[in-house]
Amino acid sequence: MKLFNPRSLEFLNAIDRYGSLRKAANKLNVDPSAISRSITLLEDQVSTPVWERNNASSIITPAGKELLSYYRTMQASEAATLSRIQDYRELRTGEINIAIGEGFITDLITSSLQSFLEQYPGIQLSVEMAGAKEALQLLEDDQIDFAVTYASPNHINQVCHIETLHPLDVIAPYGHPLTTLNRPIEFQEVENCSMALINQSTGMGRLVALAEETENVTLTPRLRTNSVAVLKHFVSSGAGISFMPRLTVKNEVETNLITIIETSNVILSHAKSRVISKKGRELTVPAQELINHLQLSASFLKNDAPIVLNK
Secondary structure (H helix, E strand, C coil): CCCCHHHHHHHHHHHHCCCCCHHHHHCCCCHHHHHHHHHHHHHHHHHCCCEEEECCEEEHHHHHHHHHHHHHHHHHHHHHHHHHHCCCCCCCCCEEEEEEHHHHHHHHHHHHHHCCCHHCCCCEEEEEHHHHHHHHHHCCCCCEEEEEEECCCCCCCEEEEEEECCCCCEECCCCHHHHHHCCCCCHHHCCCCCCEEECCCCHHHHHHHHHHHHHHCCCCEEEEEHHHHHHHHHHHHCCEEEEEEEHHHHHHHHCCCEEEEECHHHHHHEEEEEEEEEEECCCCHHHHHHHHHHHHHHHHCCCCCCCCCCC
């Protein structure tokens, strides 16, 4: 039985990740010709091309994608095995790579992740800030152990470890006319309001777009952004409304800068926070321990959203 050269597979993975042979060579600090020769030997072994060479970019062929799937599965399995062998009981060392949405930053960084790192000082944690779409791609590409997402679409290649209900509410400046209604509002009632919306690459943006489609309403934002912080500043400054889960603006609500308004829209009111990993990728012991820790300590993940109690 012929075994694939791990180094050749590593080179192919780098080409796929960085987009070209030259970029892969720079990242790996390897001569491009050495990478080319190694992959040629791999192609000879499987008797078919594994990538298409051109000057602009590199396209992985179907055969190459099969090899990458094999390589990444083996890498994940090896990492999981080594993790269990090394300091299994005490979790003295290890590495965890995760992706989280910007809206979770305050909740996770200020308490949950900090307390986890204090409890396990030998664990190295890498955090990518990513919208739902980017987080799913990072999972698919085996670049992270798991993702903390908001309103991410379900997929058969995902494993859901935690799921909590966190509606996507309307957030408005304190004293805004919508805040005087004292009831969940219809989606159509925001159509003519000054507003800011987040990009559809995020879970929030995806849900708002779905709500527009189902309600046959077209929203025209004064501002569109990919930043949760920009949305919060837009609303707290009095410029208009937006959409956001209530825990994301907890501090602004407590200081009377922002008011939460529930909606009757089913899509928005059933939004969920989820911790997901790639099906078939075995979690390392530290990664599983972090998920357990988040479920006990993170506000977004240990309970459903709190009842709205505006001042």
